[in-house]
Amino acid sequence: MEREFITWLRGRLPPHPLLRLGPGDDAAVLNLADSTQCVLTVDMLTDGVDFKLTEIDPRHAGRKALAANLSDLAAMAARPLAGVIALCLPQRGGLDLAVALYEGMLPLAEQYNLAVAGGDTNSWDGPLVVSITLLGEATDRGPLRRGGARPGDRIVVTGAFGGSILGRHLDFEPRVLEALELHANYELHAGIDVSDGLSLDLSHIVEESGCGAAVNTAAVPVADDARRLAERLADGSTPLEHALSDGEDFELILAVPPDDARRMLAEQPLDVPLTDIGEFIVEPGLWQTNPRGDRRPLPPRGWEHSLK
Amino acid sequence: MEREFITWLRGRLPPHPLLRLGPGDDAAVLNLADSTQCVLTVDMLTDGVDFKLTEIDPRHAGRKALAANLSDLAAMAARPLAGVIALCLPQRGGLDLAVALYEGMLPLAEQYNLAVAGGDTNSWDGPLVVSITLLGEATDRGPLRRGGARPGDRIVVTGAFGGSILGRHLDFEPRVLEALELHANYELHAGIDVSDGLSLDLSHIVEESGCGAAVNTAAVPVADDARRLAERLADGSTPLEHALSDGEDFELILAVPPDDARRMLAEQPLDVPLTDIGEFIVEPGLWQTNPRGDRRPLPPRGWEHSLK
Numbered sequence: 001m002e003r004e005f006i007t008w009l010r011g012r013l014p015p016h017p018l019l020r021l022g023p024g025d026d027a028a029v030l031n032l033a034d035s036t037q038c039v040l041t042v043d044m045l046t047d048g049v050d051f052k053l054t055e056i057d058p059r060h061a062g063r064k065a066l067a068a069n070l071s072d073l074a075a076m077a078a079r080p081l082a083g084v085i086a087l088c089l090p091q092r093g094g095l096d097l098a099v100a101l102y103e104g105m106l107p108l109a110e111q112y113n114l115a116v117a118g119g120d121t122n123s124w125d126g127p128l129v130v131s132i133t134l135l136g137e138a139t140d141r142g143p144l145r146r147g148g149a150r151p152g153d154r155i156v157v158t159g160a161f162g163g164s165i166l167g168r169h170l171d172f173e174p175r176v177l178e179a180l181e182l183h184a185n186y187e188l189h190a191g192i193d194v195s196d197g198l199s200l201d202l203s204h205i206v207e208e209s210g211c212g213a214a215v216n217t218a219a220v221p222v223a224d225d226a227r228r229l230a231e232r233l234a235d236g237s238t239p240l241e242h243a244l245s246d247g248e249d250f251e252l253i254l255a256v257p258p259d260d261a262r263r264m265l266a267e268q269p270l271d272v273p274l275t276d277i278g279e280f281i282v283e284p285g286l287w288q289t290n291p292r293g294d295r296r297p298l299p300p301r302g303w304e305h306s307l308k
Numbered sequence: 309m310e311r312e313f314i315t316w317l318r319g320r321l322p323p324h325p326l327l328r329l330g331p332g333d334d335a336a337v338l339n340l341a342d343s344t345q346c347v348l349t350v351d352m353l354t355d356g357v358d359f360k361l362t363e364i365d366p367r368h369a370g371r372k373a374l375a376a377n378l379s380d381l382a383a384m385a386a387r388p389l390a391g392v393i394a395l396c397l398p399q400r401g402g403l404d405l406a407v408a409l410y411e412g413m414l415p416l417a418e419q420y421n422l423a424v425a426g427g428d429t430n431s432w433d434g435p436l437v438v439s440i441t442l443l444g445e446a447t448d449r450g451p452l453r454r455g456g457a458r459p460g461d462r463i464v465v466t467g468a469f470g471g472s473i474l475g476r477h478l479d480f481e482p483r484v485l486e487a488l489e490l491h492a493n494y495e496l497h498a499g500i501d502v503s504d505g506l507s508l509d510l511s512h513i514v515e516e517s518g519c520g521a522a523v524n525t526a527a528v529p530v531a532d533d534a535r536r537l538a539e540r541l542a543d544g545s546t547p548l549e550h551a552l553s554d555g556e557d558f559e560l561i562l563a564v565p566p567d568d569a570r571r572m573l574a575e576q577p578l579d580v581p582l583t584d585i586g587e588f589i590v591e592p593g594l595w596q597t598n599p600r601g602d603r604r605p606l607p608p609r610g611w612e613h614s615l616k
Contacts, residue, residue: 002612003515020345021453024516026383026500027349027444029451032340037328041335042428042441044394049432075334086352086439120350120439124357131394131428131439133350136335143337145329192334207311208332304310 002121005098009116012106016115018082028117030082035137038081041072042134047127051170058097060170062104065130068195070112070174071250075193077144077183078136080112080176085119088129097128112176141183147208148190149255153280155213156261159251159272161198162226162243169248178270179252186264190255197247197302203286205253214287215278215298220244245301255280310429313406317424320414324423326390336425338390343445346389349380350442355435359478366405368478370412373438376503378420378482379558383501385452385491386444388420388484393427396437405436420484449491455516456498457563461588463521464569467559467580469506470534470551477556486578487560494572498563505555505610511594513561522595523586523606528552553609563588 006024013022021029032038045068047053051061066083073080085105089097098121109116114134158175175193182188190209194201198220206213217240226242251272256264265276278289288298314332321330329337340346353376355361359369374391381388393413397405406429417424422442466483483501490496498517502509506528514521525548534550559580564572573584586597596606 021451025454026380027347027386027442027451029384029446029453030346030348031344032346033344036339036341038338038340039335040338040390040392040425040441040443042392042394042426042439044396044428044430044437044439046396046430046432046434046437048434049430072334076337078335082348084348084350084441086350086441088352088354088437117348118350120352122352122354122357124354126354126356126434129352129354129396129437129439131350131352131437131441133348133392133394133439133441134335135348135443138337143329143335145337146333 005095005121008099009102013116014110019115019117023118028084030117035081037138037143039073039076039078039136039138039143041069042131043069043072044129044131046129053128056170058100059104062101063108064170065132066105066108067172067174069132069134070176071193071195073134073136074175074179074252075144075191076136076138077179077191078138079180080114081135081137082115082117083132083134084117086131087119088122088124090128091123091125094123101130139180139183144183144188144191146190146192146205149205149209149211149280150189151211151280151282153189153255153257154261154276155215155278155280156254156256156264157251157275157277158270159249160221160223161249161251162223162239162246163229164225164246164248166225166229168225172250174250175252178272181269185269186260187257188254189257192253194249194251194253195247196304197245199244199286199298200300200302202253203300205255206284206286212281212283212285212287213278214281214289214295217288218291219275219277221275247303313403313429316407317410321424322418327423327425331426336392338425343389345446345451347381347384347386347444347446347451349377350439351377351380352437352439354437361436364478366408367412370409371416372478373440374413374416375480375482377440377442378484379501379503381442381444382483382487382560383499384444384446385487385499386446387488388422389443389445390423390425391440391442392425394439395427396430396432398436399431399433402431409438447488447491452491452496452499454498454500454513457513457517457519457588458497459519459588459590461497461563461565462569462584463523463586463588464562464564464572465529465559465583465585466578467557468529468531469557469559470531470547470554471537472533472554472556474533474537476533480558482558483560486580489577493577494568495565496562497565500561502557502559502561503555504612505553507552507594507606508608508610510561511608513563514592514594520589520591520593520595521586522589522597522603525596526599527583527585529583555611
């Protein structure tokens, strides 16, 4: 019963200075007096596509759903403010499932000081659907966008890539604090989080920026998971190919002017490594280069929803 | 293909003064400098539960999804600002379906000056899921809440109730402008929109307000649709019972202090009729009264998602 669930949730939510009215009314009421430039993002995850409830603890599904949304705020270098959570639950076991999902989400919400403002809880005879909408605020430096990369900017990434399906896609840390710290201390021209795949998400930056990118593939940080996955699948795909196309790494790709990139890489200000993997260039499209300077096309690969 | 769809959408969306960055990035960027008290609401609709795509034009499904969300803003007496739309589409015909849904939503968004800020478009081998999140702003009089009804307040409703399944549940007009006009010109203590059912939604007001309500059932405005439905079903349920429990009327229930209620009913300031159907009382729960003044319990009935 929806009322029963809201009662449970109200008892479970800590007070939040932003929240004038939380779950239980037709809408939540937020005090946004100090936030002039807000960002709004929504991400929908479904059982069978983004996770498999037959294989994982539903707490991990809840955590992933919220973490993936927080990663979109990180991509904008925005501070999390508030979120609303819509669930479509299978009728059988739906209430227990809703509680487990929130038990996965609430610690992450608290960690990032996110006000869980409300939601919508439905049931049907289909698989679980989780749709989370987050409101964040840009800092004084403005939001980080996809469309600002300029030829000559370095391509800088956080962390390592590939093989996230072996577990990292569930327990990754969204790079919210990392994005805020970098945005505050270095000039960043563009950014995106890697949800679909390193090469595919990089292609989104170059499309929006009207430039191209040359990736030094030898420099791409390949995750141990990518090596393990290549070994396990043994289908001829290399660890590097996994790194370039697997997706759900939820690391950042940044366009950084050369001087700031040099400083950033020397200072390594984060707990996670920063790596220079190439350069934004005038010529459109994605290119891969090798140490000898040869250049050939890099096909953007990754997860795409097929719509026909 | 998601990019193809976003390209179509960007070409279709009019510019909006609130929108610094629209669909296509990791999040939309909104200028909320003038909005200090915002409301945030989400509503998820699914094929088979909220509409049947085998029976209706998908434009109507899109319109309903947005209208139901706008009705939640109406319930708060809030002005619509911006929205994000998440879709989970069946793989076969998903792109055409997405376009048709938006073709149903966009005219309504323009009508209410709502910025369509972005969304998320997914596909799966399941039925259509539409999740819409709206951001609105409260007026200077603050948001209208469920919890403010006081004993002695009159129960005032807009429009008529029952039988919306015969068609009104698809083409209703959300009472956004009506709520804003009433909130500006009369004192309102509480409000809700009737999505689940007149008696069930009234029970939400009394629960949140810590009071009860006595409904003069003879005064409840029964829609012609309620009479037609009762006749058609011929299952013994009366038109009044349909009016009290069918739901999806998307009319407003308001708690209005007696003097303002008298004035409101005499002035009838809206195109839609306002009707006094009873009184909020000290004694908890819902009650029905008849012209002789007899009082007996009124069971709150309507649509509830069953979670087990």
